[in-house]
Amino acid sequence: MAKRDYYDVLGVSKSADASEIKSAYRKLAIKYHPDKNPDDKDAEENFKEAAEAYEILSNPEKRQRYDQFGHSGNSASGFGGGGMNMDDIFSQFGDIFGGGSPFESFFGGGSRGGGRRVQRGTNLRIKVKLTLEEIAKGVEKKVKVNKQVHCHTCNGTGAKDKSSYHTCNTCGGSGSVRRVTNTILGQMQTTSTCPTCNGEGVEITSKCTTCKGEGLERGEETISINIPAGVSEGMQLSMSGKGNAAPRGGVPGDLIILIEEVPHESLKRDGINIIYDLYINFADAALGTSVEIPTIDGKAKIKIDPGTQGGKILRLKGKGVPEVNSYHKGDQLVYVNIWTPKAVSPEERSILEKLKSSVNFKPQPGKSEKSFFERIKEYFE
Structure with missing residues (x-):
């Protein structure tokens, strides 16, 4: 099942600032909180979905990647917020509600997260x-x-042995202590971090000698x-x-x-397109030829039409790079360059001297290519 857009999940616009995103998540978390919706699988999934959206959009770096690349930027193939469980959610985002227990003031205590401080x-x-x-x-x-x-x-407890690691007796493992005071308005309940375990919910009487x-x-x-x-x-x-x-x-x-x-030895990337500089000699450009060129899928043979001019661009459709999170692929662009030798033999010079006097060796727009090839054929015969 495709993931919904995170902005739609939280019900905010793409221009929403941090406070709007936090407020939207807070409302959804209260609405779908498991303590308010016991044994409701749909509410639990909505609760997780909202937390995942908040994890991405509340983080500037992750939000930027999401805006640019969609879900693939953070969560494709196991990246980002996918697969969050309840412990992750309560430990990471409980503090947006303030106080000891994030949902305590709304559901009367007993919340899953408690006041335990999770590092x-x-x-x-x-x-x-x-x-x-x-x-x-x-x-x-x-x-x-x-x-x-x-x-x-x-095994990560920090304790020397099992007997040195136990639930805090002061807070009972919740990480917070609750006090009830009588006032003229009635009883008032306050929650604060446990002073004995510093909010961790456990006590270590003897430390591990290794760590x-x-x-x-x-x-x-x-x-x-x-x-x-x-x-x-x-x-x-x-x-x-x-x-x-x-x-x-x-x-x-x-x-x-x-x-x-x-860097590739012969191919260059331009966005989703691949660029290849092809060099051919004058004879191949004039007479036409077939050449083999590299692509990201291996070798490919392309046809060079007779009379191809330097600077012409040939397009190999779909031979480029795909867009992230999309089926669209770029193309491979082949830039044709006419290679001119820096040195020629006496025989080659003689041939070129004769050819350069030909009218077809001078730019003449509209001139039929047929007469050019006829003249070349006649010369070499």
Whole structure:
């Protein structure tokens, strides 16, 4: 099923500013929140869809890529906001509501996110070099990324052993404490970050000796990246959750992939079109010939008509690069150049001296090409 336009999901225009986008998401999150719509699968999907749209449109870089390339710019082949779960949503976007528990003031407590502070790993940036052929067809790249991973000794908890890692007794694991005070207006409830666990919901009594309680260490991961066809130099793609790990069950950061094009030995890219400079000698231009040229799909034979002039452009339709997130493809443009030798033999010079006096060797618009070829034929016979 095709994804809906993110602006349509949030019900805002493409010119909407950050505050409008935040406000629109807040209204939808309240409307479709699972606590307000228990066991309603449609509401849950709408809730996730709104969060995914907000993830992209609230981030200036991701929004720019989305505006330029559509869903492929951030979410094609596993990039961007696709596949978000409830934990991701509550941990990443709960704070737009303010306070301890993001939905507490609307649904009377007991929300999924609680007030627990979930840490987020930092983003990673890498460069991926692509050939013109890979760009034209799309490619899967496997890259080794050096990054922060969960500590192999404590499995990311930061604790020396299981007995050293337990739910906070003060907040019961919620990360927040609730206080009720009596006022002249009645009872008032306030929520604040738990002072014992600092909002993490857990206590560590003895730190892991390998990671010193951080829950992280340097490691290497091989990541498979499916790059869509039509990407261009400088374009950035993102893979959600493939960045640095976060300690104690936090949300990992994103992996930002910067596209770098490897120059082709004979083809040049101009947007979605491919440019090839073809050089032929004067005799082939005058008499016509067939030549084999490179394309992104391999070799191709093209016909050069008799009397072809230098500067003529031949078009090979559909032999260019596809647009990202589109079925439209560019063309290959063949620029015909007449090659002139810098040195000639005495025999060649004699022939050229005789030919240059021919009337057909002087520009004469409208002159029949038939008489030219007849004269050439007569001379060489």
